[in-house]
Amino acid sequence: xxxxxxxxxxxxxxxxxxxxxxxxxxxxxxxxxxxxxxxxxxxxxxxxxxxxxxxxxxxxxxxxxxxxxxxxxxxxxxxxxxxxxxxxxxxxxxxxxxxxxxxxxxxxxxxxxxxxxxxxxxxxxxxxxxxxxxxxxxxxxxxxxxxxxxxxxxxxxxxxxxxxxxxxxxxxxxxxxxxxxxxxxxxxxxxxxxxxxxxxxxxxxxxxxxxxxxxxxxxxxxxxxxxxxxxxxxxxxxxxxxxxxxxxxxxxxxxxxxxxxxxxxxxxxxxxxxxxxxxxxxxxxxxxxxxxxxxxxxxxxxxxxxxxxxxxxxxxxxxxxxxxxxxxxxxxxxxxxxxxxxxxxxxxxxxxxxxxxxxxxxxxxxxxxxxxxxxxxxxxxxxxxxxxxxxxxxxxxxxxxxxxxxxxxxxxxxxxxxxxxxxxxxxxxxxxxxxxxxxxxxxxxxxxxxxxxxxxxxxxxxxxxxxxxxxxxxxxxxxxxxxxxxxxxxxxxxxxxxxxxxxxxxxxxxxxxxxxxxxxxxxxxxxxxxxxxxxxx
Numbered sequence: 100x101x102x103x104x105x106x107x108x109x110x111x112x113x114x115x116x117x118x119x120x121x122x123x124x125x126x127x128x129x130x131x132x133x134x135x136x137x138x139x140x141x142x143x144x145x146x147x148x149x150x151x152x153x154x155x156x157x158x159x160x161x162x163x164x165x166x167x168x169x170x171x172x173x174x175x176x177x178x179x180x181x182x183x184x185x186x187x188x189x190x191x192x193x194x195x196x197x198x199x200x201x202x203x204x205x206x207x208x209x210x211x212x213x214x215x216x217x218x219x220x221x222x223x224x225x226x227x228x229x230x231x232x233x234x235x236x237x238x239x240x241x242x243x244x245x246x247x248x249x250x251x252x253x254x255x256x257x258x259x260x261x262x263x264x265x266x267x268x269x270x271x272x273x274x275x276x277x278x279x280x281x282x283x284x285x286x287x288x289x290x291x292x293x294x295x296x297x298x299x300x301x302x303x304x305x306x307x308x309x310x311x312x313x314x315x316x317x318x319x320x321x322x323x324x325x326x327x328x329x330x331x332x333x334x335x336x337x338x339x340x341x342x343x344x345x346x347x348x349x350x351x352x353x354x355x356x357x358x359x360x361x362x363x364x365x366x367x368x369x370x371x372x373x374x375x376x377x378x379x380x381x382x383x384x385x386x387x388x389x390x391x392x393x394x395x396x397x398x399x400x401x402x403x404x405x406x407x408x409x410x411x412x413x414x415x416x417x418x419x420x421x422x423x424x425x426x427x428x429x430x431x432x433x434x435x436x437x438x439x440x441x442x443x444x445x446x447x448x449x450x451x452x453x454x455x456x457x458x459x460x461x462x463x464x465x466x467x468x469x470x471x472x473x474x475x476x477x478x479x480x481x482x483x484x485x486x487x488x489x490x491x492x493x494x495x496x497x498x499x500x501x502x503x504x505x506x507x508x509x510x511x512x513x514x515x516x517x518x519x520x521x522x523x524x525x526x527x528x529x530x531x532x533x534x535x536x537x538x539x540x541x542x543x544x545x546x547x548x549x550x551x552x553x554x555x556x557x558x559x560x561x562x563x564x565x566x567x568x569x570x571x572x573x574x575x576x577x578x579x580x581x582x583x584x585x586x587x588x589x590x591x592x593x594x595x596x597x598x599x600x601x602x603x604x605x606x607x608x609x610x611x612x613x614x615x616x617x618x619x620x621x622x623x624x625x626x627x628x629x630x631x632x633x634x635x636x
Contacts, residue, residue, distance in 0.1 A: 171474065174319060175481040178462060179455045181321030185312070185328025186451045192332035192358070196339055200348050210290025211348040213278060217291075218298050218355060220417060221270055224410050225262040225302055226309045230457065231409030232258050232401045233310060234464045234550050237317045240381045241468030248381040249389035254398035256388065258406055259306050267299035274298075290348055297352030304359035311366035314383045315373070316458035317465050323369040324458070327362050334361040405550060408559035412546065415559075416539075419566045419595065423588040426578050433521045434585045440505065440525030441585070445532045448493050452486045452540050460547035467551045472614065475551055483544040487537055494533045497526060528585045535593040542600035545607045552610050561602040570595025 193215070200211060236251040274295045278288045308327070315323050335358035342350035371384040388394070424438060459482035463475030497505070502522040546558040574591025577583045583590070 168477075171477055172481055174462065175459055175478050176485065178316055178319070178321040178324075178458050179482060179485050181324040182316070182455045182458045183451050185324040185331075186454050187447075188325075188328035188332040190447060190450075192335045195336055196351055196354070199339065199343065204286060206284045206286025207290055207348045209283065210287035210294075211351060213281075213283065213287065213291050214294045214298060214348075214352060217270060217274055217277075218301060218352070221266045221298070221302055222305045222309075223417070224413050225266045225306050227413040228262050228402075228406040228410040229255060229259045229306050229310055230313050231550060231555055232406040233313060234405060234460070235397075235401050235553070236383065237314070237461055237464040238468030238551070240383050241317075241465040242470070243380060245381045246389065248385070249387050250391075250394040250397045251401070252385070253388040253390055253394045254401050255310070257398050258402060259303075259310065263303035263306055266302045270299040270302070271295055293349050294352040297349075297356060301352065301355045301359055304356065304363045308359050308362035308366055311363060311370055313458060313461045315366060315370055317383065317461035318370075318373055319462065319465075320369070320373045321458075323366075323373065326369065327366050330365050331358045331362040334358040403556075404553060405555045408555035409550070412555075412559045412562050415563045415566050419570055419592050422571060422574065423585065423592060426574065426585075426588045430578065430584050433524065436521040437525035437528050438585050440522060441528040441532050441589075444493065444497055444529045445536065448490055448533065449536050449539075452490070452536060453543065455486065456482055456540060456543050456547055460551065463548060464551045472552075472611075476548055476611075479544045479548050483540055486540045490533050490537055490540075494530055497529050497533075500526075502526075524585065528589055531586060531589045531593065535589060535596055538593060538596040538600050542596060542603045545600070545603040549603070549607055549610060552614075554606075554610060557606050558603045561606065562599045565595045565599035565602065566592075569598050 200208065232251075233255050236248060236255050239248040239251045274291055278291045283291070308331070312324055312327060315321075315327075335354045338357040339350050339354035342353055346353070367384070374382045374384045424442075456479070459478055463478045466472070466475035466478065502519050505522055505526060542558075542562065546555070546562070549555065549558050570592050572591075573594055574588040577587025577591055578585070579587075581587055
């Protein structure tokens with residue numbers, strides 16, 4: 100609140116918004132103003148530019164740089180903390196569900212594990228498609244382009260509806276053949292089949308909930324994410340506890356529906372309240388859409404350029420992760436045990452890192468829409484720095500933790516030499532996987548910045564080619580012929596992520612150079628928004 104009042108005071112004193120947020124003098128001249136009067140549709144396509152805005156001197160801009168950097172760090176840290184608490188709340192909810200089902204039959208537990216896996220895969224891929232397209236809506240709203248915002252909102256809603264229907268259909272039609280192919284026991288297969296309808300119904304509210312949470316992050320309302328996460332956890336536990344005596348482990352899918360509905364309703368209400376009042380301007384929470392021919396054309400364009408590449412990138416991530424699991428399972432039981440320990444330590448870090456970067460990317464999209472590309476890039480780099488620090492902290496704990504404590508979540512006792520060997524193997528697999536997460540997060544931050552610049556296809560292609568051409572063959576070679584097992588597959592994935600990170604950084608630098616060149620030719624060029632021709636990023 101103090102920072103907001105400071106920014107507000109600076110604006111009322113006559114300093115343009117882009118300069119207050121650390122932009123260059125040229126960025127200040129292009130800072131977006133919110134119109135207080137109605138504009139024609141043609142005018143709404145372009146953000147208003149201020150006439151005669153006061154320009155600060157270069158020394159004044161340089162002297163404000165530390166203050167701006169500190170303000171950006173605070174905003175990113177607040178959003179990361181809110182997203183982390185929300186993600187941990189959801190994770191704790193799932194963990195408590197597992198605790199409540201400890202007395203269930205082994206076949207039921209196996210079935211529940213596959214229900215949770217199918218649900219996670221479906222929702223992650225569908226949400227990636229919708230949230231990738233949502234960047235266009237965020238930038239149109241933050242840039243004051245009302246007509247474009249209505250079309251982008253229509254595109255996002257169409258994508259959400261299509262993703263919900265297609266994903267639900269695939270879950271209904273595909274779960275049965277999948278569990279038959281996997282050869283699950285009859286009891287586990289029955290659990291999956293009974294939950295198929297409920298899991299398919301979970302997709303639509305989950306997509307809307309995650310979309311609304313991203314939009315909350317875009318307007319710097321990180322504290323609201325904590326509220327949504329807590330409500331989601333409480334709803335899941337309450338419904339599961341109420342239905343478990345009747346449905347057994349099958350109650351999980353219906354509890355997921357309830358928690359997703361509660362999260363989407365709460366996020367919608369909080370978003371509307373956060374945007375209520377103020378001067379007339381486009382809002383993320385507006386319900387107005389434009390369903391004309393241009394809106395349908397924009398829907399197809401955003402799907403091909405942003406939505407589909409984002410979904411492909413998530414699918415590649417899931418494949419590369421579970422490829423490691425499959426190879427380990429084909430080697431020995433000790434490798435599976437080691438990998439299970441590594442997953443227990445790494446998966447929360449990996450999913451939280453991804454959620455934090457996704458939320459900060461929404462904030463970066465807001466900055467880009469306002470003409471401050473440098474500010475958006477700085478936000479994502481700061482978020483990656485926080486991911487590195489958090490990953491290093493977890494790695495330090497894993498390094499010094501005694502074997503008995505490291506194995507505690509997976510064994511009642513670990514007194515045999517074979518158990519200690521598996522735990523030590525799991526320790527080093529965990530350390531390597533955490534280093535890989537740092538590389539993958541660097542690639543993810545640059546990929547999300549490219550998404551803010553409306554280019555997701557190229558980084559998704561680099562990611563897919565790196566995993567297919569480098570990660571899979573190298574991982575197999577190190578795991579089996581070289582005899583390195585799980586460590587080899589994780590190292591192969593790490594090399595693939597390093598190659599993808601270098602390629603994505605090259606793509607981002609090329610995009611930034613193109614924008615700078617466009618700024619030299621004409622500051623009003625669409626590719627030059629947010630750049631001074633004499634600046635470097």
